Amino acid sequence: MKSKILVTGGLGFIGSHTVVALLQQGYEVVIIDNLSNSSIDVLGGITKITQKSPEFEKLDLRNKEQVKEFFEKYPDIQGVIHFAASKAVGESVENPLLYYENNLSTLIYLLKELSRKNSANFIFSSSCTVYGQADKLPITEDAPVKEAMSPYGNTKQIGEEIIRDTCKVHPHFKAISLRYFNPIGAHPSAEIGELPIGTPQNLVPFITQTAIGKREQLSVYGNDYPTQDGTCIRDYIHVMDLARAHVVALERLMENKARENYDVFNLGTGKGSSVLEVINTFEKVSGQQLPYKIVDRREGDITAAYADTQKANDILGWKSQESLEEALRSAWTWENRVKEKDAIQ
Numbered sequence: 001m002k003s004k005i006l007v008t009g010g011l012g013f014i015g016s017h018t019v020v021a022l023l024q025q026g027y028e029v030v031i032i033d034n035l036s037n038s039s040i041d042v043l044g045g046i047t048k049i050t051q052k053s054p055e056f057e058k059l060d061l062r063n064k065e066q067v068k069e070f071f072e073k074y075p076d077i078q079g080v081i082h083f084a085a086s087k088a089v090g091e092s093v094e095n096p097l098l099y100y101e102n103n104l105s106t107l108i109y110l111l112k113e114l115s116r117k118n119s120a121n122f123i124f125s126s127s128c129t130v131y132g133q134a135d136k137l138p139i140t141e142d143a144p145v146k147e148a149m150s151p152y153g154n155t156k157q158i159g160e161e162i163i164r165d166t167c168k169v170h171p172h173f174k175a176i177s178l179r180y181f182n183p184i185g186a187h188p189s190a191e192i193g194e195l196p197i198g199t200p201q202n203l204v205p206f207i208t209q210t211a212i213g214k215r216e217q218l219s220v221y222g223n224d225y226p227t228q229d230g231t232c233i234r235d236y237i238h239v240m241d242l243a244r245a246h247v248v249a250l251e252r253l254m255e256n257k258a259r260e261n262y263d264v265f266n267l268g269t270g271k272g273s274s275v276l277e278v279i280n281t282f283e284k285v286s287g288q289q290l291p292y293k294i295v296d297r298r299e300g301d302i303t304a305a306y307a308d309t310q311k312a313n314d315i316l317g318w319k320s321q322e323s324l325e326e327a328l329r330s331a332w333t334w335e336n337r338v339k340e341k342d343a344i345q
């Protein structure tokens with residue numbers, strides 16, 4: 001039996017796909033989630049795919065005492081992947097304290113418990129948002145961290161700093177921050193996928209919800225950016241590729257392969273796609289005509305961001321494998337599955 005891994009936020013979008021990847025590699029998994037942005041049904045989806053049942057603790061990581069009790073109950077946790085956080089940029093502007101509390105106190109309580117152990121391996125969900133509008137594309141990990149454009153983005157920057165400082169004084173504490181570009185898609189079985197609560201903030205769930213008829217029209221925020229077709233460019237990465245990267249990163253720490261006890265890696269495909277390219281590709285793979293209109297730019301949107309993935313390729317030995325077509329196809333299959341499930345309920 002391989003090691004026991006704690007996945008916080010393991011019923012969320014990226015967490016659930018990573019739990020599947022871990023279980024399929026033979027790891028034991030314990031999930032912590034407070035269900036603030038996920039459903040308990042996801043557990044059934046994970047079990048259906050893997051034929052395994054991860055342990056689940058419904059716990060709010062803001063509760064310091066309960067976090068302590070959790071580690072007393074599970075003293076044999078060998079690695080932690082920390083996804084749990086609030087992630088809506090707009091909401092973070094309206095309610096910054098909620099974001100600072102949920103994204104930073106949870107991190108601090110986990111690190112406090114882990115830094116007491118003889119050894120700890122920690123993976124943190126960071127984001128390409130730390131780069132803001134980078135001066136050079138593609139973006140390398142050496143690109144300067146720019147002033148955050150939202151409290152959400154700031155929690156990722158501060159989170160990384162908290163981990164880096166913890167690693168400095170606890171040499172037995174090993175950590176990696178993974179800076180995701182734009183995760184999309186779903187497990188090919190369509191048993192799990194992205195379940196945005198309320199109006200989606202991200203392009204792909206907005207596209208699939210519009211195509212299925214939940215939303216009237218897609219708004220494209222600006223077509224006057226200095227890009228080939230005037231719309232913003234992002235690096236869309238399949239969530240299955242992302243899930244695999246977490247397993248590889250954790251193994252690097254657990255197998256003592258890392259030279260430094262703290263490191264950061266970009267996780268992207270290295271390829272930028274414009275909003276119109278994503279729409280056209282979606283129309284091609286789904287056979288759906290997507291109603292959309294061009295509206296004004298949205299405040300805080302940067303022009304273009306895509307990853308230089310050399311470091312992850314060379315050091316982690318990880319490379320994205322799935323195409324934009326495949327990612328959009330899986331997102332569309334998932335949206336249809338959600339509709340079927342909604343119709344039954």
Ligand SMILES: NC(=O)c1ccc[n+]([C@@H]2O[C@H](COP(=O)([O-])OP(=O)(O)OC[C@H]3O[C@@H](n4cnc5c(N)ncnc54)[C@H](O)[C@@H]3O)[C@@H](O)[C@H]2O)c1
Nearest residue numbers: 009012013014033034035036037038060061084085125127
């Ligand atoms: N999805 C993206 O586009 C994206 C991009 C970059 C970084 N990230 C980061 O990746 C991580 C996972 O993102 P996701 O898209 O899977 O989000 P998600 O909302 O689907 O998953 C987060 C999970 O954490 C849980 N959670 C939140 N606060 C909690 C708390 N206090 N205690 C216990 N559980 C709690 C939620 O219920 C949810 O299941 C987040 O840290 C997010 O900031 C996401």
